[in-house]
Amino acid sequence: MTSDPQSPPSDHTSPVGFRAHDHDSCVETALAAAEAQCKERGLRMTPVRRKVLEMLLQEHRAMGAYAILDRLREAGFGSQPPVAYRALEFLVKNEFAHKIERLNAFVACSHPGAAHSPAFMICRKCDAVAEAMAATAKGGLGAAARAAGFEIERAVVEAEGLCPDCTEKAQ
Amino acid sequence: MTSDPQSPPSDHTSPVGFRAHDHDSCVETALAAAEAQCKERGLRMTPVRRKVLEMLLQEHRAMGAYAILDRLREAGFGSQPPVAYRALEFLVKNEFAHKIERLNAFVACSHPGAAHSPAFMICRKCDAVAEAMAATAKGGLGAAARAAGFEIERAVVEAEGLCPDCTEKAQ
DNA sequence: ACTTGTCATGTTATTTTATATCATGTATGT
């Protein structure tokens, strides 16, 4: 399923979300990378899990658990909530995907493998999501945390706004 | 209404930024400030809204909508979800309170009045919440956003970890 | 005082998101 048949040739640059890129190969690459990771770390990339990851990669935007579930049903997998939630739990725990708290939705990771604390830019118009690496330990929050004696273990950074496309269209 | 009639003189160590402080006066001050703000801005601080804000200030930690609703019922207000959600919507919209997305819960604002983009430190053990001012426009995310052509309008920053108290106890 | 418009509250019902639990199935190591 090609979302954009004639995507520009080699513009596969960093903040993946908002830049044109060869999506098919991007999906395949990421899937292969995930499989490799699983082998390496002794994890099981089962059919449901792979299917969910594939969907998230294809969409390249945040998807709700029940939207995912619908597609799983169509694809012949189990059709009850736990099926989707369990696959998502696996993908999130192992950092193949992330949860966007603000949307109660999920998105494929753009930096698989690399241990990271992600920051997201979420377009409020088209729901596109781009993932950047966040340096939580630095910056104002890190300083505030140290001052307060708070031990940061994990951080959620979600910026909402307009993606380049939607900004243009809004002229 | 004091939730704790014989509260010890100065051991009311609910964490504002995880620091002991005179909570009663902190609540009263904040409530008064909110009322003043409302007058100034032509908003209506009605009984339900005041009660909810008071609860959030008293608790000084994240509270779920349904916990709030329970207390509203006890206090003789309406007992159906919209009652709580509407009061919360008002408080959040006008920045007297914030929603903690990660917890589906709400917390009173620690910097009322000041226009701000908050960042939270949430203790995973005791649920205490401290609010810091975030400089989203600066920092790595701001840079990434500018590079990607993304217009940040609003940002959620939520750090999870251990507060000083819980860190100590964990020795 | 009466009318009108706006905003707030209350209630019912429903939707959306997420888990708990138990039974069954599948891979893996011995």
Add this chain to the structure above:
DNA sequence: ACATACATGATATAAAATAACATGACAAGT
């Protein structure tokens, strides 16, 4: 083949949030 751990499937329920509609309070203008 057996024991074990892990995955899936299905039923049921919980938790969080909203839609829709009726009623009530209140102020502004007449």
